[in-house]
Amino acid sequence: MAQDRVEAVERALTALEAFDTDRETLSLAELAQATGFYKSTLLRLLGSLERFDYVQRSADGRWRLGASPARLARRHPPSRELAARLQPALDRLAATTGETAALLASRGDEAECRLVALPNQELRHELSPGRRWPLQAPGDPRLALPGGTMICQALPEALGAEALWLSLSGPAGRLAPQAARRALATACRTLAGAAEVAP
Structure with a gap:
């Protein structure tokens, strides 16, 4: 039902789904292309996901899944x-x-x-x-x-x-x-x- 939807949660889950790929890491541009989200929106979503170790950001700025999904x-x-x-x-x-x-x-x-x-x-x-x-x-x-x-x-x-x-x-x-x-x-x-x- 529409009233049961939380848009921010669905966006975060959409960002996570983008990692269902053979590639181990994704750039912000690749994530934006896969999700259809603006980079600024993605950075906010990824920041929250990173705090709970659902994603990790490497030194070169690329993103990968964190340890929480496997856990x-x-x-x-x-x-x-x-x-x-x-x-x-x-x-x-x-x-x-x-x-x-x-x-x-x-x-x-x-x-x-x-x-x-x-x-x-x-x-x-x-x-x-x-x-x-x-x-x-x-x-x-x-x-x-x-x-x-x-x-x-x-x-x-x-x-x-x-x-x-x-x-x-x-x-x-x-x-x-x-x-x-x-x-x-x-x-x-x-x-x-x-x-x-x-x-």
């Missing part, structure tokens, strides 16, 4: 179910290896941390859900860590519709790659077996 998407029941199955596995990995365990996903040319378990170590890799970084190469979600290392293991496709990885990260002198790969492979096999018997 809310993870509240969807299938994502909650997946998180409920994976978080205990991450907790076990962090406890047994003493390193940071995480669930990573990729979108376009970026990797994103979806879930994390931090070890009980004073010196550790601090990682938090929602953090994003450029992919080093297609299918390689590792984060470059000065003085540290990150080892990744792809999860079976049965565990999600998108490409997902388990990772272990920590100081290079402490995190042994071979041991990390063994721990990750064991966790992946356990999760795959659980997925096969899940109702």
Whole structure:
């Protein structure tokens, strides 16, 4: 019904819809062309969306989606179910290896941390859900860590519709790659077996 419409909200949502594209970033001119809004109107809308991290502005003035849309998407029941199955596995990995365990996903040319378990170590890799970084190469979600290392293991496709990885990260002198790969492979096999018997 017309009286239920809030024009400012609908304009903000229209601006967000413009990011449903293969391009990772959009200029203000591209957003204006996609939405039909004046640039001055868009700047006000984007300013409000940026404050709530729905969009982010880079140093070159281009706009991209922020972390909030992905955070809310993870509240969807299938994502909650997946998180409920994976978080205990991450907790076990962090406890047994003493390193940071995480669930990573990729979108376009970026990797994103979806879930994390931090070890009980004073010196550790601090990682938090929602953090994003450029992919080093297609299918390689590792984060470059000065003085540290990150080892990744792809999860079976049965565990999600998108490409997902388990990772272990920590100081290079402490995190042994071979041991990390063994721990990750064991966790992946356990999760795959659980997925096969899940109702």
